[in-house]
Amino acid sequence: MRTAREFNFDGLVGPSHNYAGLSFGNVASFSNVRSASNPRQAALQGLAKMRALAARGFAQAVMPPQARPNFRLLRRIGFSGTDADVLARAWREAPVILACAYSAAPMWTANAATVSPSSDTQDGRVHFTAANLNNKLHRSEEHVQATRTLRAIFKDSNRFVVHDALPPVPAFGDEGAANHTRLASAHGAAGVEFFVYGRVEFDPSAPCPKKYPARQTLEASQAVARLHGLDPARTVFAAQNPDVIDQGVFHNDVIAVGNGNVLFYHEQAFFDEAATLGALRSALGNADTDLVPVRVDTRQVPVGDAVASYLFNSQLLTKPDGRMALVVPHECRENEAVSRYLAGLVEGGGPIDELIEFDLRQSMRNGGGPACLRLRVALTDDEARDMHQGVIMTETLYAQLVAWVEKYYRDRVEPKDLADPQLAIECAASLEELERILGLPGLYDLS
């Protein structure tokens, strides 16, 4: 077995972060619609998490934001003239679409792509498939820049391959790593890739939610597994419980998280818990390890509390001593049932013996917790050396990015501010400088 480390690529929150209520099925997004956001604070909260985890010795990198507003989208649907004309008319005639074009949702990099480390793939390269995110207009074009960004960071084609997003149709709804977990004895060992889907396009009898959309299909998960050359003996597909989707669990990472051979999950997470665990156990047998389930039952934490606190949208990180830390948002402490549960968890003698807590309120108010904000990429030392180094979080980069945020970001954005052409100018100027800071000239198509 080769040694590998898990890099967490956190999304740097972009300067247009706002609350537009664009995600039907995501309770937080809907409840905070049209409230004022603070992009500066949002970005600083995310950077503080990256810095703290890097300082603890975890491998940490940053994924740059995307260019906003998305003029390509606005022009394609008939808004024309100068940029200012486009914005003014979109604001008058289609303010919600303007908000889509301004969305800073690429901050949630768990949705940027699905990643398979080289120890799982047939050709021994690290595979990425950008997620098409086609369930929501405001996210449906993220894959264009996500592909470009991943190809800029993971350029060496002997080691890395970045696949284009799947066809952007409902049959292939793909939400990336938010519905994908990898279980293995160690980051560098052959592992089990675990895909959780919300619906099956071509099987009307398969479970599916009634109220809210299921964003991920089985067909999409299978396509990604094929593209990545995964071993079927170490790949598991499981249906999410449609009832929890209807309670606001729009991605599986709102109700389960895995790391190493530990699966931390709510008893209601899966359509068939016993069958899912059975499939994982036998696949893990093919990867020479045992499953360690950490199961939370409804009496301890009702699904509503899990959704409100984002208990499972936590990062589960292996520490140098082999024990695990759970990275949770402040909301977990504020929720009585969850904080009681967590106190027992770390005292309980199980694999998780530490909590690391962050204030991520700006992102949380749009339904994005610690796990949504990061894309996991397990890399061998050679692979880590061959990726672009300018995105690795260091004290120096942290200081540069904080200064950059303070220079360009507003501390308040309300819906009406999206009509201000100056905001678009500020966003573009900030990205020009960011390309220089990260050493990625040409990262954006700013023409």
Ligand SMILES: NCCC[C@H](NC(=O)CCC(=O)O)C(=O)O
């Ligand atoms: N993984 C967390 C994703 C959260 C994201 N929220 C949003 O897009 C809300 C945007 C808004 O409502 O302004 C989503 O639902 O896909």
